[in-house]
Amino acid sequence: MSDIAIKVEDLSKQYRLGVVGTGTLAHDLNRWWHRVRGNEDPYLKIGETNDRATKGSSEYVWALKDINFEVKQGEVLGIVGKNGAGKSTLLKLLSRVTSPTTGTIKAKGRIASLLEVGTGFHEELTGRENVFLNGAIMGMTKAEVRAKFDEIVAFSGTERYIDTPVKRYSSGMRVRLAFAVAAHLDPEILIVDEVLAVGDAEFQKKAIGKMQEVAKGGERTVLFVSHNMASMLNLCDNGLFMKDGQIYEQSTIKNIVDLYLKDNESLFSTSCLKDRIDRKGNQLVTYTEVKFLDENYTPVTTLLNGHKVIIELSFMRKKTLETLKKVHFSIGVNDSMDNRILLLSTDLTQQTFSSLPPEVNKVYIEVPKLQLREGAYSFTLNMRVMGETVDWVPNAGSFNVVNGDFFCTGASLPEGQGYFLVDHSFTIH
Amino acid sequence: MKEKEEDWTLVIKPKSSLFDLELKEVWRYRDLLLLFVRRDFVTFYKQTVLGPTWFFLQPVLTTIIFTFVFGRVANLSTDGIPHVVFYLSGIVLWNYFAECINKTSNIFISNANIFGKVYFPRLIMPLSVVVSNMMKFGVQFLLFIGVWIFYMVQGADIQPNAYALLFPFLLFLMAGIGLGLGMIISSMTTKYRDLTFLITFGVQLAMYASPVIYPLSTLEGKLRWVILANPMSAIIETFRYGFFGEGTFHWAYLGYSTLFCFIVMYFGTLIFNRVQRTFMDTV
Numbered sequence: 001m002s003d004i005a006i007k008v009e010d011l012s013k014q015y016r017l018g019v020v021g022t023g024t025l026a027h028d029l030n031r032w033w034h035r036v037r038g039n040e041d042p043y044l045k046i047g048e049t050n051d052r053a054t055k056g057s058s059e060y061v062w063a064l065k066d067i068n069f070e071v072k073q074g075e076v077l078g079i080v081g082k083n084g085a086g087k088s089t090l091l092k093l094l095s096r097v098t099s100p101t102t103g104t105i106k107a108k109g110r111i112a113s114l115l116e117v118g119t120g121f122h123e124e125l126t127g128r129e130n131v132f133l134n135g136a137i138m139g140m141t142k143a144e145v146r147a148k149f150d151e152i153v154a155f156s157g158t159e160r161y162i163d164t165p166v167k168r169y170s171s172g173m174r175v176r177l178a179f180a181v182a183a184h185l186d187p188e189i190l191i192v193d194e195v196l197a198v199g200d201a202e203f204q205k206k207a208i209g210k211m212q213e214v215a216k217g218g219e220r221t222v223l224f225v226s227h228n229m230a231s232m233l234n235l236c237d238n239g240l241f242m243k244d245g246q247i248y249e250q251s252t253i254k255n256i257v258d259l260y261l262k263d264n265e266s267l268f269s270t271s272c273l274k275d276r277i278d279r280k281g282n283q284l285v286t287y288t289e290v291k292f293l294d295e296n297y298t299p300v301t302t303l304l305n306g307h308k309v310i311i312e313l314s315f316m317r318k319k320t321l322e323t324l325k326k327v328h329f330s331i332g333v334n335d336s337m338d339n340r341i342l343l344l345s346t347d348l349t350q351q352t353f354s355s356l357p358p359e360v361n362k363v364y365i366e367v368p369k370l371q372l373r374e375g376a377y378s379f380t381l382n383m384r385v386m387g388e389t390v391d392w393v394p395n396a397g398s399f400n401v402v403n404g405d406f407f408c409t410g411a412s413l414p415e416g417q418g419y420f421l422v423d424h425s426f427t428i429h
Numbered sequence: 430m431k432e433k434e435e436d437w438t439l440v441i442k443p444k445s446s447l448f449d450l451e452l453k454e455v456w457r458y459r460d461l462l463l464l465f466v467r468r469d470f471v472t473f474y475k476q477t478v479l480g481p482t483w484f485f486l487q488p489v490l491t492t493i494i495f496t497f498v499f500g501r502v503a504n505l506s507t508d509g510i511p512h513v514v515f516y517l518s519g520i521v522l523w524n525y526f527a528e529c530i531n532k533t534s535n536i537f538i539s540n541a542n543i544f545g546k547v548y549f550p551r552l553i554m555p556l557s558v559v560v561s562n563m564m565k566f567g568v569q570f571l572l573f574i575g576v577w578i579f580y581m582v583q584g585a586d587i588q589p590n591a592y593a594l595l596f597p598f599l600l601f602l603m604a605g606i607g608l609g610l611g612m613i614i615s616s617m618t619t620k621y622r623d624l625t626f627l628i629t630f631g632v633q634l635a636m637y638a639s640p641v642i643y644p645l646s647t648l649e650g651k652l653r654w655v656i657l658a659n660p661m662s663a664i665i666e667t668f669r670y671g672f673f674g675e676g677t678f679h680w681a682y683l684g685y686s687t688l689f690c691f692i693v694m695y696f697g698t699l700i701f702n703r704v705q706r707t708f709m710d711t712v
Contacts, residue, residue, distance in 0.1 A: 007437075015710060016710075028620075092709075093441065094441075095547065095548055096441060096548035097544070097545055097546065097547070097548060097709055098706070098707055098709040098710055099441070099442075099443055099706035099707050100441065100442075100443050101443055102443055103443070104440060104441060104442050104443075105439075105440070105441040106437040106439070106440050106441075107437060107438065107439040107440075107441075108436070108437060108438050108439075109438055109439075110438075110439075111439065111548075113546075113547065113548075120543050120547075122468055122472060124471070124472040124475045125468060125471065125472065129467075129468070129471070132464055133461075133464045133465075133468060136458070136460050136461035136464045137461060137543070137547055137549055138547060139458070139548075139549065141460050142460040142463075142464075165475075
């Protein structure tokens with residue numbers, strides 16, 4: 001039992017929704033009155049699970065509810081879940097930014113978090129002074145920072161500017177320096193929240209390398225939160241899948257990622273494109289439906305690779321009788337790891353429609369031979385009129401590709417041997 | 430079988446004991462305190478032309494105005510102490526106290542972005558305010574000493590005595606009261622913002638209910654207790670008694686201030702620790 005680094009028991013966190021205002025005082029007094037008489041807090045009994053989409057009847061909501069888990073010493077635990085599943089709340093509780101409503105967290109060793117880098121940087125202070133200040137905020141002593149100072153500066157690559165006030169730094173340099181300080185913390189338990197996407201490509205590589213070094217070192221316990229499944233698989237041993245403030249599953253990272261992706265899929269296919277509100281653009285024209293058709297123009301739900309696919313995009317004008325000028329369409333396809341792998345665009349085919357009369361409200365994209373390997377894909381839609389974005393919907397939907405005998409040989413691409421199928425043949429001359 | 434108590438180094442619970450002031454943690458983070466003080470001091474005069482001169486300018490100008498308005502125009506008594514040193518002593522002391530309250534009272538709101546991201550003992554923040562203001566006070570105090578010596582050389586009627594040695598204790602009391610009250614107020618402002626409006630204004634008013642611009646000896650009768658209720662009154666009077674040999678000094682008055690100081694410090698820390706655990710949810 002002694003090798004457990006973090007033990008979380010019945011952890012819950014309740015939040016009150018809506019505006020904190022006049023009602024607060026009344027509730028506070030009521031709460032206090034109950035406590036004086038030795039009763040339980042009346043507001044702890046109510047509250048619902050945290051499902052963002054449905055409107056609940058109660059003002060109180062459980063961002064986390066009865067969480068129990070343990071993390072072993074040296075384990076790298078990946079935490080996945082949709083936005084609002086409670087990941088950030090959990091990390092906040094672990095890093096002691098706020099206190100739990102009920103339950104306890106027990107830990108062995110210092111906890112440091114990389115929730116946000118560069119906290120407490122002061123514009124007027126020099127890089128050197130900020131390194132010390134930031135280090136101290138994160139819990140290092142002056143002597144510890146001094147011992148690592150050269151390493152930190154070298155890692156950040158800002159030697160030349162180290163005695164210049166931070167306000168003269170470019171934003172990239174600032175982030176580099178901040179990350180460098182954070183990365184050289186030496187806590188027994190480290191909490192990392194998607195901070196890897198900082199700086200330019202070169203620095204990102206360095207940062208990920210450093211994280212790997214930390215994670216694979218085996219000594220340190222790391223809790224890692226990210227939406228990037230590829231880096232999850234790469235860095236973590238085990239995973240925790242959170243859903244609506246509760247732990248849905250705890251297992252090996254491979255299982256968790258699979259589960260998470262499957263869960264996401266159902267999300268894509270059930271959400272109706274027309275009603276999506278998380279879209280960008282001026283919305284003068286909006287996408288309403290996406291259909292996949294086979295070569296006979298009959299709608300299909302699963303696509304066969306090696307076969308002809310037609311994508312039908314339906315859209316709707318705000319002003320029904322408008323003739324659209326210079327219309328551009330594009331659809332970007334992501335794989336299950338959320339890597340963009342394909343772009344179908346009128347920019348590429350040089351087919352921007354100079355004019356679309358009011359009666360046209362569908363456009364078809366023809367793919368003569370689908371070259372994707374089997375698997376689940378999601379897509380993002382984009383439309384521009386006269387050069388201006390009118391509609392952009394991320395993760396607008398998903399589709400599945402199954403083996404359609406691409407090579408007409410009955411053979412299929414082995415797992416892990418590539419993402420695309422390309423026609424080819426071998427000859428000798 | 431019940432699992433054996435393990436040696437957890439950190440246990441996070443919803444509510445901590447009332448008497449757990451987490452002072453050990455504060456001590457572990459002492460380097461941070463010093464760095465905050467340094468930051469405040471260095472950034473105060475960065476990119477200003479006059480630099481640290483600003484520390485002097487404000488008390489000097491206020492003293493000139495007070496000497497003119499209260500000394501010349503209103504002709505208030507100063508117990509025979511030269512007007513300039515009389516007002517300067519009051520202003521320098523009061524300024525320190527007022528700055529401590531004003532700065533600590535919005536600590537949660539002005540530091541919400543740092544507090545929301547990393548943990549360190551929150552108590553460090555108000556402590557750093559009190560200490561960095563002490564630097565500023567030190568500079569202003571030197572100014573006072575200079576003027577004081579000047580008047581003594583000039584042969585003014587000033588008889589310093591052994592009570593001047595109480596000065597470090599007085600400083601501690603001022604810091605303590607400022608810190609304690611500031612922490613209580615800052616804890617309440619996280620939920621009820623109304624208080625922020627009240628505080629700067631209230632501290633200003635409280636100055637008139639203290640012996641900054643008139644000696645306690647000029648007040649007899651009913652109003653006297655109002656002034657005595659102000660814990661700063663005894664501090665300022667004791668200070669003047671020690672440095673000038675004039676004024677009202679009474680151990681009971683100073684005892685009241687001391688008691689007041691310890692009570693607000695204790696409750697301030699208590700409430701502050703209570704609030705800092707969850708204030709991120711309400712701020």
